Amino acid sequence: MLMTIRDRATGWIAWVIVILISVPFALWGVNEYFSTDPQVYVAQIAEEKISQRQLMNVYQQRMDRLRSQLGSNYRPGMFNEKQLKRLVLEEMIEQTLLLQAIQQQGFAISDKHLAQQIHATQSFLDEGKFSQARYERLLSSAGFTAVSYEMEERGQMVMSQLSNGIVASALPSVEEVEALVKLRDQLRKVAYLQLSAAAFSDEISISDAQVAERYEASKSLYMQPEKANLSYIELRVQDLESLIDVDEETLELTYQEQQVQFLSEEQRRASHILIMVNDEAADDAARTKIESLQARIRAGESFESVAKEASDDVASAASGGDLGLFGRNVMDQAFEEVAFSLTKGEVSEPVRSSFGYHLIKLAEIHAPEQKSFAEVREQLLETVKRERAEKLFYERAEELANLAYENPESLDPAAETLGLTVKNSGWMTRAGGGSLPEDPKVTDAAFSKEVLNERINSGVLEVTADHMVVLRLYEHKEPEQKPLDEVRGEIKSTLLAEATKARAEESAAEMLKQVAAGEALQNIAGQKGASLNESLWIKRDDKALPQSVVKGAFVLPHPDEGSSTQSVVSLPKGDSALVVVSGVKPGKLAGIDTAARQALQSQQLKRRGDQSLTAMVELMRKATEIRIFEENLE
Known part of the structure; x- marks a missing residue:
């Protein structure tokens, strides 16, 4: 950025800009050498701290979830970043307080209980049965290792344990449920x-004097809002794609270069027997047990029957240890290396993974298949056009920024150089309107001091990653009083x-x-x-x-x-x-069937438990020193 300004701007003003931008970077570099703690903290709960990075990670996860839930209805800027970030921080503080309480109370989750929870999780089931391949694939795609996921799941289960303990202590009596029914029903x-x-309208007569009096007393209610009519140019990747031609030779060459991407991966189907290792002390016992099972199979027992009887992987054991088809980078690394080295029908030696000891039997090998050029031509065409359009977009985005900056009083030079059309937004207010993209950044820029008062081009506004806009004022109307008539x-x-x-x-x-x-x-x-x-x-x-x-x-x-x-x-x-x-x-408890009565009791139980948990958190807040570093929340 500094080189661009230096090369393209002229005169002493440009050099002042370079110096002003350079000084903070220089000071920032010095600070890095003298800082003893590189972490920036946003909150401290007793002795435990929440870093800015932790907050941003959780905040980003929340935003990703909101984008996913809203789908095509999501719009940049529809959430107040500062408020949402503060809400996330408050939730993190409460969670930290609860975890501290958990440690003090000595709550814990056994390895067996954790395994049962994971095996019962719907996302990890394939045709109603736990799938080791699906489990490891989903963890990998979400950025988890087995260890990190199980640690987080254990934490969530302990939190539930605390919550359930509080809820159990709030068990409502039959009399309370009956009183609730009397009121509810x-x-x-x-x-x-x-x-x-x-x-009564025929009894009322409104005089001109009354109208005039209300008008004078409430003039602020009868105002034309401030309006702006903007000229703008926009740069979009999708518009650039239409300018790009890709010849057949390029597509065929790209296909040759990327053939491996169109090769389906080798897949294997295997069964396993797992003896879980819950701690280091149990390692030798697990090893001894897996070797005894191996001996039984070598003596003639079927792998499937031994798996059904002895495997700790309850879900796959029911089907003789069958894990279904899986490819590379799905299973535990040690497990995968052995599974992909076996021949069809071969049973492995004992294999140690992060879960414990396995015996693996290979059932099928599905060789990779190559898709033809004809099958992937349209995909290739779309990819090549998109890649070239994106490259052109970023080149032109920098050029757009330079041209808009160097010619602050007109959009024409940028439009002519880049082949863009200067468009007109039509009248818009601070609440929106017109043909400009609906984005708070765009509205704020339209009514900014630079655009309204100095009447210069706005900066380049990033509406989305592939859509940028520069605007300038065409017409402006100040707020004005509507005439009485x-x-x-x-x-x-x-x-x-x-x-x-x-x-x-x-x-x-x-x-x-x-x-x-x-x-x-x-x-x-x-x-x-x-x-x-x-x-x-x-x-x-x-x-x-x-x-x-x-x-x-x-x-x-x-x-x-x-x-x-x-x-x-x-x-x-x-x-x-x-x-x-x-x-x-009054409502009658006798008129409610058993299922409805139990549901009502559960609702009352949850309500009272939630109230108790909230009260507990509030007490902990009062008893714990909590500091929030507001200056680090920006």
Whole structure:
């Protein structure tokens, strides 16, 4: 970057820029020599520290998960990076506190329990059975070794152990569940009068003076927002691909160079017998046992029957130790080396892997197969065009940055040199709009001091890794007051809605007094704007009635026998409702079947356990010195 500025910019200003950029790099280099601790920390919990790198790793994992979950709906900038990073840090602090509690309480997970958990994990099953090949392949693709994955899984299991211990201590009694059912499944007999605000519109007259008064009092509500109309040029890899021609000779040459990529890997099918080694002390015993099993097979017993009887790999043992087909870089390295050295039908000597001792029997060898040029031609064409377009993109991106910088008052030189079209965004506000890509970086640049006030080109804005934009101001409109005549109708409608809503509320309040005095709903239902909705027995989750009516009904006190309780609630469109509850029936535990009762007890158990766990974390926070280094969160 420094060389580019030096070569392309001229005059003393350019040299000042070079010096200003160089000084921080130089000082940074000096700091590296004098720093005693290269780690930068973002938090400290008692004696344990969380580094900036750890935070960024977890943050990036969270972002990757969000991108995966949202798919095509994901947009750069849709999440506030600072807020999300802080949320991740808080979760890491809580996890650290819990791990400290685990160490103090002495929770532990046995190797056998860990193995059972891994063998029961759905992702590692193939046709309902644990697959060693699938297990190791998935770990490898996720960047784990068997040791690192099992360490992390053990940690998660210990965390669950702590959580389950807390939950178990919060076991709800039958009485508590019954009380919950009484409330949850409670029925209430509800009738309501709906007062239509629109029915009172003929009583309301809005004068010009009222409109003018509201306009003057609320001018800030009636403003045209600031607007900008931008000129811009964009550089995209997909546009460059259309400019690239690839001849047949190049494709054939590429095929020859990359033939190995179109060669399916050799695959092997093997069975194994595993004797797990849980600690170093058990190594000799495991070795002795695997040798005794080897002797039985050499004496004539079938490999499959011995695997079913003796293998510690429970999932594969059921099928005689069969692991299915697998290729290179899937299995444990020591296991793989032996498996790929065997001939068909051969049984290996004992093999030591990270899991324990194995005997391996090779069942099948699937030789590699070469795809023809015709089969992969379109794939090759797409790949070559993409590679060339990407190379051209990065070359032109640097040239675009230089041209936009050297010609700050126009996009034309960059457009003409690079064969791009200067486009117009149309009017946009700070909330977006127009034809520019929807990205906070783009909107921020459009309304930046450089673009709006200095009227120079923006920097190169990276919308995505293969899409860049440079923009400049074409037209600008400051926020301006809308004239009264333009908003007169809007203000009049607002005032009318407010007035009719107030009249409906007044009418409902009067009716409330009448019902409270003993008047029947049916007797006042004929009053102006009122419509009666007859009594219904409803539950808390009723969807037939307006939700404000349901909510209002269930916050009212229980009525005495033969009487009612009442309240007024608001409805959409300014309407009001007089809600009357004339009966209450508690939910009954006896009416719930065993499965539903157990589910309810589990829900209550989880709720109380979560509350207890949250309370525990809060107590630990108060009892532990926690420091957050805000300056290192940027």
